[in-house]
Amino acid sequence: MANHVSCSGAKLTGEDVVLCSGCSCALDLCISALANAGDNILIPRPGFSLYSTLAVGLGIEVKEYDLIPEKSWEADLDHMASLVDENTRAIIVNNPSNPCGSVFSEQHLKDILTVAEKHCLPIIADEIYDHFVFSGSRYIPIASLTTTVPVLSCGGLTKRFLVPGWRMGWITIHDRNDIFGQEVRDGLKRLSQRIIGANTLIQGALPIILKETPQSFFDTTIEVIERNAKLAYERLSQVPGLSPVMPAGAMYMMVGIDRSQFPVFRSDLEIVETLIKEQSVFCLPGKCFNIDDFFRIVLTIPERFMHEACDRIEEFCLQHSYLSTKETMALLKINEDSAAEEAESGSDEGVDLRRASSSSSCDSDGQHEKFQQPRKKHPRPTPLLRRETVTRLV
Numbered sequence: 413m414a415n416h417v418s419c420s421g422a423k424l425t426g427e428d429v430v431l432c433s434g435c436s437c438a439l440d441l442c443i444s445a446l447a448n449a450g451d452n453i454l455i456p457r458p459g460f461s462l463y464s465t466l467a468v469g470l471g472i473e474v475k476e477y478d479l480i481p482e483k484s485w486e487a488d489l490d491h492m493a494s495l496v497d498e499n500t501r502a503i504i505v506n507n508p509s510n511p512c513g514s515v516f517s518e519q520h521l522k523d524i525l526t527v528a529e530k531h532c533l534p535i536i537a538d539e540i541y542d543h544f545v546f547s548g549s550r551y552i553p554i555a556s557l558t559t560t561v562p563v564l565s566c567g568g569l570t571k572r573f574l575v576p577g578w579r580m581g582w583i584t585i586h587d588r589n590d591i592f593g594q595e596v597r598d599g600l601k602r603l604s605q606r607i608i609g610a611n612t613l614i615q616g617a618l619p620i621i622l623k624e625t626p627q628s629f630f631d632t633t634i635e636v637i638e639r640n641a642k643l644a645y646e647r648l649s650q651v652p653g654l655s656p657v658m659p660a661g662a663m664y665m666m667v668g669i670d671r672s673q674f675p676v677f678r679s680d681l682e683i684v685e686t687l688i689k690e691q692s693v694f695c696l697p698g699k700c701f702n703i704d705d706f707f708r709i710v711l712t713i714p715e716r717f718m719h720e721a722c723d724r725i726e727e728f729c730l731q732h733s734y735l736s737t738k739e740t741m742a743l744l745k746i747n748e749d750s751a752a753e754e755a756e757s758g759s760d761e762g763v764d765l766r767r768a769s770s771s772s773s774c775d776s777d778g779q780h781e782k783f784q785q786p787r788k789k790h791p792r793p794t795p796l797l798r799r800e801t802v803t804r805l806v
């Protein structure tokens with residue numbers, strides 16, 4: 413394990429590794445070891461909700477530093493620094509990111525380390541999506557860029573190896589100047605023995621899993637996800653009222669919602685709830701990540717479902733946008749009539765894909781956000797209804 417996670421400039425031994433029951437457990441141990449009730453930690457917004465669930469349960473306050481969508485979700489470093497006080501114990505950095513799919517550059521990681529160093533704070537690096545990056549991007553472990561800021565890096569098999577149920581995660585301790593000292597190491601060790609954690613069968617298999625999984629397995633996964641990301645980005649960029657932010661890695665894409673285009677809804681939550689009710693497309697609202705007016709889509713579905721989901725999202729937005737004037741409805745009606753004619757004439761172009769997906773399930777993180785029920789068969793909006801036409805209607 414130590415060999416697997418060692419990177420240039422950050423060599424590790426077995427003493428620097430703690431095996432855990434998934435990355436969630438790794439995060440739990442790191443937060444518990446570094447902070448006490450009454451202390452605070454800095455976490456990203458939007459961010460994975462587990463950070464606050466774990467901390468708040470221990471009486472630890474969370475302070476959220478903003479990620480900036482216009483800068484590919486880089487951290488707002490001034491905001492981050494402004495949150496630090498005498499009770500701050502650590503900064504959580506999630507790279508590549510859930511929910512944003514962002515991958516930080518070397519310079520940005522160095523800038524974060526500068527803030528940490530200035531305030532004498534360790535980093536808890538959630539690197540569960542390590543190496544999970546699209547072509548043209550590079551994953552850089554934050555620990556490889558510092559000898560002075562101690563880093564607890566959390567990882568696991570869940571994402572890259574696509575085996576969340578195997579519950580295998582780890583903490584690697586990067587502390588070349590011995591700033592943590594024995595206390596933090598002992599704390600992590602003791603906490604890891606409080607409840608017996610990492611699954612022994614998978615521990616036994618770990619050396620083979622790490623050494624012998626062919627590179628082609630990872631390459632194929634990334635190819636599928638990157639293709640879906642491009643597809644969803646291109647399609648959703650065309651939908652009035654939506655602004656997807658192109659990811660560079662992980663499995664997710666955040667889509668901004670211009671709510672002035674959807675005045676009937678009071679929040680992103682209402683939009684997402686109505687989307688699942690009417691179109692059986694399940695996305696997570698920005699609310700789950702503590703940001704308004706976004707929703708997150710998951711990119712791990714087969715490409716044909718991604719097409720279908722984009723069709724449905726587009727149709728939903730056109731039906732609910734304030735541009736849904738009589739003219740738009742009239743155009744939808746024209747489509748409906750021509751679809752009905754097609755159906756009568758026996759064309760099989762409109763084959764109902766929904767049936768194929770109706771047995772899908774979804775896990776707690778929505779990783780298999782698929783279509784659970786057949787929807788009412790609507791005609792697809794034709795190109796007539798894309799942004800240019802809608803603009804003309806106004």
Ligand SMILES: Cc1ncc(COP(=O)(O)O)c(C=O)c1O
Pocket residue numbers: 433434435436437460506509510538540568569570576580581777
């Ligand atoms: C950013 C992030 N960290 C940690 C985890 C938890 O991983 P595990 O299933 O290994 O506990 C997830 C799972 O979705 C995640 O997205």
